[in-house]
Amino acid sequence: MSAQTGQPSLYDRLGGIYSIATVVDDLIDRVMNDPRLNANPAVNEAHHKVPPAGFKYLVTEMVGWAAGGPQKYTGRSMVDSHRDLNITPKEWDAFMDDLQQALDKFKVPAAEQAELKAIVNSTYGDIVIGKS
Numbered sequence: 841m842s843a844q845t846g847q848p849s850l851y852d853r854l855g856g857i858y859s860i861a862t863v864v865d866d867l868i869d870r871v872m873n874d875p876r877l878n879a880n881p882a883v884n885e886a887h888h889k890v891p892p893a894g895f896k897y898l899v900t901e902m903v904g905w906a907a908g909g910p911q912k913y914t915g916r917s918m919v920d921s922h923r924d925l926n927i928t929p930k931e932w933d934a935f936m937d938d939l940q941q942a943l944d945k946f947k948v949p950a951a952e953q954a955e956l957k958a959i960v961n962s963t964y965g966d967i968v969i970g971k972s
């Protein structure tokens with residue numbers, strides 16, 4: 841339960857770690873194979889250097905943690921892991937489109953989609969170039 845609102849945490853409303861891992865699995869497959877993202881040479885190189893399973897593990901851990909679950913994120917910071925990738929606002933939009941498709945595929949309800957997207961959007965300044 842969330843201390844502030846008295847309603848179950850986003851983590852619980854999403855269905856816990858099995859549901860989160862399922863959505864992340866689908867999302868990362870989309871992102872790693874998205875020609876709109878792999879057109880960026882730095883992203884393309886990094887995407888083909890990291891094993892998908894480890895990438896999925898870290899993103900699952902991070903979403904679990906950010907949604908109020910018991911996980912602790914053990915990966916690098918968003919600034920450190922994206923600094924050299926030169927990610928543009930257009931590429932960010934492509935990522936959000938992939939996220940939307942993954943959320944819709946698994947029929948995540950609108951309220952939970954909005955909360956999850958707000959969490960993801962809060963990382964914009966750490967990931968997209970032009971802001972520090």
Ligand code: HEM
Nearest residue numbers: 877883886887898899902915916921927931932935960963
């Ligand atoms: C256009 C958007 C994005 C692109 C193209 C992108 C691409 C990448 C790539 C290529 C890596 C591997 C970097 C490396 O190891 O050299 C990475 C790492 C990572 N990204 Fe992203 N990313 C994007 C947005 C996001 C968002 C929105 C999140 C979460 C809110 C996220 C979470 C992570 C995590 C957890 C890692 C692993 C960090 C680590 O290695 O410890 N990314 N990303």
